[in-house]
Amino acid sequence: MQSHQEQAERKTLGDRSKMTELERIRHSCAHVMATAILRLWPDAQFAAGPPVESGFYYDVEVQHRISPEDFPKIEEEMKKEVKANHPFEKIIVDRNQAVKDAQTGRLGALSERPGNPSKFKLGNLEDIPENEPISYYKNGEFLDLCAGPHVMRTGNIGAFKLTSVASAYYKGDERNPQLQRIYGTAFKNKTEMEAYFKMVEEAKRRDHRKIGAEMGLYAIDTEYVGPGLPLWLPKGAAICEELEKLAKETEFAAGYVRVKTPHIAKERLYLTSGHLPVLYKESMYPPMELVEDPSSTSPHSHSPIKYYLKAMNCPHHHRIFAAEPRSYRDLPLRLAEYGTNYRYEQSGELFGLMRVRCLNMNDAHIYCTPEQFADEFNAVNNMYLKYFKIFGIEKYVMRYSTHDPSRLTGDNAKFVNEPELWKQTEEMVQRVLDESKIPYVKVPNEAAFYGPKIDVQVWSVIGREFTLATNQVDFAVPKRFGLVYRDKDNTEKTPLCIHRAPLGTHERFIGFLIEHYAGNFPLWLAPEQVRVLTIGEDAPLVNYAKEIVRELRANMVRAEGEYTNDKINGKIQQAEQAKVHTMLVVGPRDMAANAVSVRMHGKGNVGVKPRNEAFQEILRAIRERTS
Numbered sequence: 153m154q155s156h157q158e159q160a161e162r163k164t165l166g167d168r169s170k171m172t173e174l175e176r177i178r179h180s181c182a183h184v185m186a187t188a189i190l191r192l193w194p195d196a197q198f199a200a201g202p203p204v205e206s207g208f209y210y211d212v213e214v215q216h217r218i219s220p221e222d223f224p225k226i227e228e229e230m231k232k233e234v235k236a237n238h239p240f241e242k243i244i245v246d247r248n249q250a251v252k253d254a255q256t257g258r259l260g261a262l263s264e265r266p267g268n269p270s271k272f273k274l275g276n277l278e279d280i281p282e283n284e285p286i287s288y289y290k291n292g293e294f295l296d297l298c299a300g301p302h303v304m305r306t307g308n309i310g311a312f313k314l315t316s317v318a319s320a321y322y323k324g325d326e327r328n329p330q331l332q333r334i335y336g337t338a339f340k341n342k343t344e345m346e347a348y349f350k351m352v353e354e355a356k357r358r359d360h361r362k363i364g365a366e367m368g369l370y371a372i373d374t375e376y377v378g379p380g381l382p383l384w385l386p387k388g389a390a391i392c393e394e395l396e397k398l399a400k401e402t403e404f405a406a407g408y409v410r411v412k413t414p415h416i417a418k419e420r421l422y423l424t425s426g427h428l429p430v431l432y433k434e435s436m437y438p439p440m441e442l443v444e445d446p447s448s449t450s451p452h453s454h455s456p457i458k459y460y461l462k463a464m465n466c467p468h469h470h471r472i473f474a475a476e477p478r479s480y481r482d483l484p485l486r487l488a489e490y491g492t493n494y495r496y497e498q499s500g501e502l503f504g505l506m507r508v509r510c511l512n513m514n515d516a517h518i519y520c521t522p523e524q525f526a527d528e529f530n531a532v533n534n535m536y537l538k539y540f541k542i543f544g545i546e547k548y549v550m551r552y553s554t555h556d557p558s559r560l561t562g563d564n565a566k567f568v569n570e571p572e573l574w575k576q577t578e579e580m581v582q583r584v585l586d587e588s589k590i591p592y593v594k595v596p597n598e599a600a601f602y603g604p605k606i607d608v609q610v611w612s613v614i615g616r617e618f619t620l621a622t623n624q625v626d627f628a629v630p631k632r633f634g635l636v637y638r639d640k641d642n643t644e645k646t647p648l649c650i651h652r653a654p655l656g657t658h659e660r661f662i663g664f665l666i667e668h669y670a671g672n673f674p675l676w677l678a679p680e681q682v683r684v685l686t687i688g689e690d691a692p693l694v695n696y697a698k699e700i701v702r703e704l705r706a707n708m709v710r711a712e713g714e715y716t717n718d719k720i721n722g723k724i725q726q727a728e729q730a731k732v733h734t735m736l737v738v739g740p741r742d743m744a745a746n747a748v749s750v751r752m753h754g755k756g757n758v759g760v761k762p763r764n765e766a767f768q769e770i771l772r773a774i775r776e777r778t779s
């Protein structure tokens with residue numbers, strides 16, 4: 153899933169200067185790799201070599217077809233360059249000089265290469281705006297056209313490894329030459345690199361697509377239903393329902409009310425919200441056109457009306473706010489819905505449950521007065537923390553995205569043109585974040601078009617990062633919809649709206665949880681919570697087991713029975729493989745004592761217990777959402 157990171161090769165100087173230390177190490181390592189490749193294949197031509205999510209790459213054109221078998225010898229040359237500890241020297245040049253150096257083949261090379269100009273570097277030069285300075289970076293003999301930044305010396309690259317090779321078109325355009333893209337990664341030191349590769353291995357083992365198929369949680373039927381539209385199988389649907397139940401209970405206690413809205417709406421709804429005609433169009437499915445009443449004689453009923461599948465729930469909720477007169481006494485009004493949204497994602501971007509076209513979202517919109525904002529926003533943040541605790545998420549950070557004042561108007565406008573409201577709202581959010589002790593980082597220029605946004609990033613138990621949920625403040629769209637409440641002074645005012653979705657979407661959140669738990673869900677979430685296994689198939693024993701299953705199911709416990717004459721060890725093994733949380737094994741002696749032998753997935757035998765005690769323990773663990 154590196155494609156997103158790869159898109160923006162040509163970063164602005166501002167973006168460049170924000171490179172983290174690790175990105176500098178990785179980008180520097182790309183130069184070191186190029187140095188090594190040139191020592192082995194001196195005619196190699198380099199194009200672009202940015203850092204990416206988990207490492208770096210460099211695109212190269214070279215006669216030799218580079219394969220992973222070549223990696224050891226490239227890494228050997230790289231080690232020499234790191235050991236030489238050459239400084240990365242920055243050299244500022246004017247455009248004429250740069251063009252001349254590219255023509256003599258000196259850029260992206262160890263020396264001049266007469267008759268072999270640095271053709272891709274010439275192309276890259278054209279992309280540098282007139283007013284931007286042009287710089288080189290030099291390590292040892294290797295000279296490259298590069299805006300930087302870099303680490304001080306090649307010796308600062310603590311540990312590195314080449315990982316794969318792919319093909320890519322120059323500047324991502326298929327009309328351009330095809331290049332070899334060599335991927336690698338680099339770290340501050342060996343320990344960090346080893347931890348990373350261990351995590352990658354573990355993530356492969358816990359891949360949600362693999363475990364999802366093994367456990368029978370979901371299916372994607374591209375032939376009949378469509379790509380990116382997961383079908384939740386009974387076991388996956390059980391998890392969805394448990395999550396919804398958690399959300400409903402938590403939100404009910406926090407004073408939310410539930411609503412339900414249709415999956416489609418007229419174009420007018422999205423023209424009013426501002427998602428159409430432009431801002432969100434690419435992410436929506438194309439419209440359906442409908443002639444309301446063909447038999448009618450009224451001229452208007454013959455013109456088709458466009459309906460869109462909803463890509464977000466807010467506009468519908470705004471119309472619910474507008475459905476009745478509202479007074480300050482009605483606020484805060486917290487409208488909640490597990491809403492189903494449809495978003496058009498490029499087919500190449502679809503990925504298991506993590507990137508889909510149909511999303512079930514733990515959504516709610518809180519309408520409040522500016523005076524109520526801080527309390528409401530805080531309560532939302534605390535709800536996130538409560539959930540993190542339930543799921544054992546220990547590492548998290550909030551990414552607080554603000555707007556860019558230079559993009560309120562004009563061709564590349566990205567944000568609603570309300571400079572004063574942006575200022576006020578961002579100050580409010582900032583204050584709440586500073587006063588709470590929640591860790592956050594500030595990201596300029598990535599707000600939603602209607603207000604500042606908070607993306608919540610969490611780390612799974614094996615240390616992989618996921619963006620799960622968002623929390624947004626909206627000062628603009630309620631105004632566009634003309635939403636008002638009557639205030640104490642009898643004037644009409646526009647409410648603020650907080651959009652929040654702490655459990656994100658079922659799709660992404662369950663994808664995350666599968667990895668987080670490696671499919672070994674806690675009892676309350678486990679698709680099959682209890683399996684009752686008989687030792688043998690004697691009729692009285694089977695009846696005893698069936699009675700236990702019936703009693704559990706009458707209490708909403710997802711229990712199944714296995715009553716065959718197969719060997720008990722085989723039955724236990726099967727239940728283990730299916731990741732059943734709790735097994736109740738019953739033999740003649742258990743039956744005589746009105747007891748069960750309890751086994752737990754991954755823990756093994758936990759002993760014989762009176763039937764009622766085992767039963768109460770199961771119900772309590774589910775209710776309290778422990779273990």
Ligand SMILES: [Zn+2]
Nearest residue numbers: 289298299300
């Ligand atoms: Zn560079």
Ligand SMILES: [Zn+2]
Nearest residue numbers: 464465466651
């Ligand atoms: Zn919303």
